[in-house]
Amino acid sequence: MSTTKTPQVNEVNEFLEIASDFEDPLEVIRESLSNSYDAGATEVEITIRDRPIGSEIVIEDNGEGMDYADLESFFDLGNSTKRDPSSDAIGYKGHGTKIFYKSEEVLVNTSKEGTNLRAQMEQPWEKLNNRVMPEYEVRERSVKEGNSGTHIRITGFKSGRGFSPSSLTYNKIEHYLKWKTLAGSTAHYFTDDYHEMDVYITLGDEIDDTQGTLKLNNKLEFPDEQIEPGEGNFPESRMCKHYPPRELTVETDDGDTATIEIVGMIGGKDARNELPTYGKHSAQFGIWLAKDYIKVERVNEVISHDNEFLHFFFVANCQDIELSANREKIRNKSSAIYQAIKEELSHYLSKIASDPWFKDYLNQRRKAKLSRRAKSQQSSVEDREKQIHDRERFVPSNDAEVVLGLERSNRNGVLPEIVVEDYDPDVEVNALVRQDGSLYASSIHHKLTDHFGADKPLEAVDKIICWSYGDPDELSELERHGYHGGDIAFDLNAGRIEYQNGRKHNIHIVSVEQRF
Amino acid sequence: MGFQQKQHGNNGFEIANQAGAARTGTLQVGDTELETPNLFPVVNFYAGGTSSSLYGGGIHRTMKEFMNGDEVINGGDYSEYFDGVMTSVASLTDYGITKERYEEYIDTPIKERDLFDFDGVLFVDSGGFKFLGDKTLDGSDFEVDVDQRAIIDIQRKLGADLVLNLDRPIEPDDDYETRVQKARMTAQNVDQFLELTNRQKQTRYLTLHGYNYSMLNTFLTEIEKVIGKDRVHREFDGVALGSLVPLKDNKGKLITAVSDCREVLNDWGFDDLPLHILGISSSAIPLLAAVGADTFDSSSYLHAAINGKYHTSLYNTEPLDDVDFSNCDCPVCSDDKLVNWMKGDAEYQKDKLGAVSMHNLIIQKEEIRRVREAINKSGTDGLIEYFEQSLSRHKSMQQHAHRVVNDSLGGYF
Ligand SMILES: [Zn+2]
Numbered sequence: 001m002s003t004t005k006t007p008q009v010n011e012v013n014e015f016l017e018i019a020s021d022f023e024d025p026l027e028v029i030r031e032s033l034s035n036s037y038d039a040g041a042t043e044v045e046i047t048i049r050d051r052p053i054g055s056e057i058v059i060e061d062n063g064e065g066m067d068y069a070d071l072e073s074f075f076d077l078g079n080s081t082k083r084d085p086s087s088d089a090i091g092y093k094g095h096g097t098k099i100f101y102k103s104e105e106v107l108v109n110t111s112k113e114g115t116n117l118r119a120q121m122e123q124p125w126e127k128l129n130n131r132v133m134p135e136y137e138v139r140e141r142s143v144k145e146g147n148s149g150t151h152i153r154i155t156g157f158k159s160g161r162g163f164s165p166s167s168l169t170y171n172k173i174e175h176y177l178k179w180k181t182l183a184g185s186t187a188h189y190f191t192d193d194y195h196e197m198d199v200y201i202t203l204g205d206e207i208d209d210t211q212g213t214l215k216l217n218n219k220l221e222f223p224d225e226q227i228e229p230g231e232g233n234f235p236e237s238r239m240c241k242h243y244p245p246r247e248l249t250v251e252t253d254d255g256d257t258a259t260i261e262i263v264g265m266i267g268g269k270d271a272r273n274e275l276p277t278y279g280k281h282s283a284q285f286g287i288w289l290a291k292d293y294i295k296v297e298r299v300n301e302v303i304s305h306d307n308e309f310l311h312f313f314f315v316a317n318c319q320d321i322e323l324s325a326n327r328e329k330i331r332n333k334s335s336a337i338y339q340a341i342k343e344e345l346s347h348y349l350s351k352i353a354s355d356p357w358f359k360d361y362l363n364q365r366r367k368a369k370l371s372r373r374a375k376s377q378q379s380s381v382e383d384r385e386k387q388i389h390d391r392e393r394f395v396p397s398n399d400a401e402v403v404l405g406l407e408r409s410n411r412n413g414v415l416p417e418i419v420v421e422d423y424d425p426d427v428e429v430n431a432l433v434r435q436d437g438s439l440y441a442s443s444i445h446h447k448l449t450d451h452f453g454a455d456k457p458l459e460a461v462d463k464i465i466c467w468s469y470g471d472p473d474e475l476s477e478l479e480r481h482g483y484h485g486g487d488i489a490f491d492l493n494a495g496r497i498e499y500q501n502g503r504k505h506n507i508h509i510v511s512v513e514q515r516f
Numbered sequence: 517m518g519f520q521q522k523q524h525g526n527n528g529f530e531i532a533n534q535a536g537a538a539r540t541g542t543l544q545v546g547d548t549e550l551e552t553p554n555l556f557p558v559v560n561f562y563a564g565g566t567s568s569s570l571y572g573g574g575i576h577r578t579m580k581e582f583m584n585g586d587e588v589i590n591g592g593d594y595s596e597y598f599d600g601v602m603t604s605v606a607s608l609t610d611y612g613i614t615k616e617r618y619e620e621y622i623d624t625p626i627k628e629r630d631l632f633d634f635d636g637v638l639f640v641d642s643g644g645f646k647f648l649g650d651k652t653l654d655g656s657d658f659e660v661d662v663d664q665r666a667i668i669d670i671q672r673k674l675g676a677d678l679v680l681n682l683d684r685p686i687e688p689d690d691d692y693e694t695r696v697q698k699a700r701m702t703a704q705n706v707d708q709f710l711e712l713t714n715r716q717k718q719t720r721y722l723t724l725h726g727y728n729y730s731m732l733n734t735f736l737t738e739i740e741k742v743i744g745k746d747r748v749h750r751e752f753d754g755v756a757l758g759s760l761v762p763l764k765d766n767k768g769k770l771i772t773a774v775s776d777c778r779e780v781l782n783d784w785g786f787d788d789l790p791l792h793i794l795g796i797s798s799s800a801i802p803l804l805a806a807v808g809a810d811t812f813d814s815s816s817y818l819h820a821a822i823n824g825k826y827h828t829s830l831y832n833t834e835p836l837d838d839v840d841f842s843n844c845d846c847p848v849c850s851d852d853k854l855v856n857w858m859k860g861d862a863e864y865q866k867d868k869l870g871a872v873s874m875h876n877l878i879i880q881k882e883e884i885r886r887v888r889e890a891i892n893k894s895g896t897d898g899l900i901e902y903f904e905q906s907l908s909r910h911k912s913m914q915q916h917a918h919r920v921v922n923d924s925l926g927g928y929f
Contacts, residue, residue, distance in 0.1 A: 351918055354918030355922065
């Protein structure tokens, strides 16, 4: 028997608009997984090939299959693929299989209760663009009861720019599925309706030949808990604590209520790395809002600023958020219920952040950082020891060591004895020294040039005490240009600076190096 | 944990239930029992308190009319909110009264005055807090040298049930030497206090001053040096933690002070003694009760009213002009006459603000009743749930509520 059917539609234009959002063949898979799950499948196999005629996506499941009414619904552009609005089926109110229209052919082969239906729709996308409603042809035959299931083949899917199946890899697909589809669902933590479903993904060798079929399940699972810190330089990095599923109830001032189902973990970097990744850690951790137990968008603003969101991974499911057609965005962000959801999450997260374990975890992290710093201090001590061993005699490397060098030269009996009586590194005339019973205002520097580099005046200084003179050219330049508006001359042999700025001023230079 | 039960006269404290460090109990003072945690409203019996006095009384007078259930406030029975009240000896020194007036005032014990129908617990402090900020407790107007002996005399003449020694509170800027010096001065007073008071007649509380464990430990050590170990351990019916008023806006420090105080008391073997927190009320009460405070005193119900603030909860106030009185079912807000007063239709400002004060006090007393009920539920769940519904819903208080839940009640997870 063969009949020809035309889907009911009066929303072609609307659909064409919506369809422009669907560019990624992975979204086809996301919708298919939800459909298969809703059909009670325990296994679903997905194959993607990059053919010369375009990409081909095949989805095969062992669900309950479809009858005529189901098919009608499946191909119906105006409504959902799901008939029972009261069911919790994921595709309900979604855009489901509409995305399949963006292709050159849709072929559905489905068996339900002893009847097999084969439905074929040709050139749906081209027809829609010509404002022609595509038809599908259904052929019916009998099959053995109990062999239910659905096989869908989509040929020539119109991927958007940059979303070609040839750019897919197993790695990429796994992470996408775990983050953005039912394969990363948190339903198993909350609902009795949950059933397990194995997901098999095969990519054609022309796409990725690095491994065979990929097997996934349909649940988000957290890395194993590790409450105590580990060993080594990063003891906190594998720490991980689970925060068990909780139901939070939200009520707006208007009396609207919503339920949030939240589950999550806090963990260090190594623990987080055991999760599937979805880009950088900064793009993936924090608090996710979910619908149908599938993550949609993050709301990291519900974590207070002083708690870096990176440590957190929570999924908060709420059926009262409304999604954009491609499920990437939440649409009802300005609603009172959304605000109330955020407030409740913020409250709940504040409790998590106050958990002594989390504080301990942060503490471990801080302690490890300090101990790493101590180790680097240690190694700097070792470096310095080596420098001391390597050098032949005392060489200062800063102003204070020049002071020590001067004292050492006194101990060695070098004359004249110059004793530092007062040293304050924070003032311009940083030392008072005693020589032959008199006190002299002095400027002590590693190099003579440092005094000028620091732009210190000369008028108040009797002596400049330095280890060495520094760059002679710098001194020459000072003689050429003058200093602070006065003429300056260095007589290094005589150990003297002659400075003339209004009146003449002689400054004694002490080279500590020469006293050794 | 043993009970300090009626070993001395009729005074004692019996713990009923515990939730973490929080506890409910019964404070027996003479013939009166007070459920804890509880709140003593601060009442000024002097101002407007004698039959002939109309001077300066103002709002205090209206409060006493509420205590009495006088006809002028429409005869309602408010006595349950005055199961215990505190009054300060400093209420005398503040008013610059004459010797004559002073003697008239202390002539008859408060509970025996014809004017009052009050049979709750009368807690009379020592006015030590008046020493704060370079002020003195000055009785020169009525020609009395204010020392420990004089304070006890006043406390006795007022008919106090529960008394404190004269103390020297500390201030946040005090250095170690200053604090020790103050502890020694307090210790001298304590010595005299024990000599001059009789535990059979009055419930005696020892004042403590410190912001953390070490400071409180140092304080107790100084007290012990002067009065000896035995007396520290045997002579007091309770302890009162003071010096917290300068920290009143820093709830984190308040929690630390009170929970450390509880810890010091445990380590010193005072764990059965009730702990009063001097001068702290309003929104800190549940937090401090959760870490082991048993009683509080409040003048904030009055101050809020004087500043035109009407409490909608322990944590929130509204400007009086914005209030919808029908949202409150307390006896004040259910009384048309009093509501009219609060709306401004009162002959005297004191009546308008007095009614608001009474309402504010009821809000505070009702809240502390809820805290008691929460502690009395088995385990810590009741109190955790209490915080979940109250303080932890307020952004400014959330972190403190979480801290108390984590530190004292076993945490959320
Ligand atoms: Zn009221």
